[in-house]
Amino acid sequence: MTPNRLLAAAMLFAILVLSGCNVVAPVAMAVEGPPRVPAVFELDPERPTVIFVDDRHNVLPKRSLRTEMARVTERVLLDRELILQGNLIDHRAALRTASRELPDEPMSVVEVGRRIGAEVVVYISFDNFMITRDRVSVHPLCNGNLTIYDTVTNTQLFPPAGEYAVRTSLPPKTSPFQSLSLAERSEVERELAAGVGLRLARLFFEYELDRDLTN
Helix, strand or coil, X not given: CCHHHHHHHHHHHHHHHHXXXXXXXXXXXXXXXXXEECCCCCCCCCCCEEEEECCCCCCCCCCHHHHHHHHHHHHHHHHCCCCCHHHEECHHHHHHHHHCCECCECCCHHHHHHHCCCCEEEEEEEEEEECCCCCCCECCEEEEEEEEEEXXXXXXXXXXXXXXXXXXXXXXXXXXXXXXXXXXXXHHHHHHHHHXXXXXXXXXXXXXXXXXXXX
8 A cells, every 4th residue: 555545544544533434435535536437348449430329210409419429429539549540430421321321221330330431330329318307497318329330240349239328417407497598408408418428438438437427
């Protein structure tokens, strides 16, 4: 144990003796730091990869929100070098390709990836996207489903079967929902979309849990 940790442990013991057990949780957090959330999947930075944010069921109120989500995810993954710059395929390529599918001939996610040269497709779709749950308070929430595909082997990389639930919830705001202007509602939607993008990116690296983005 390092000298700093020894000192912190001694301080913790002294506080517990003098104050009882009421302060165990906050002091323990001060000593050990915030809890950390592990990555759920490791991306190969050298494989051509695309972030495909889909909304076939028109859950999102604006098409631009898909772009906001993907841009945030791409920026975080690039900044952390979890995908190399030359191997990240622009999310807009997937959207353009998917938009060309015929109504009676839907294109598979793997096929979309192959057509744009992606070996790995990080695919997310949505069950709901809302900035209010009761039309009274402003409490943004989005529930999505993640799957990751390998277009070379035509297999699902993650999860082994089914879909991985991705839940994003932002802290409630003080303003009542009905008092928000259209511009203010649009800004909250954009904030939630950015939160979804960050939540998606965080699935691929370990990070400290915070209160601004509920997991």
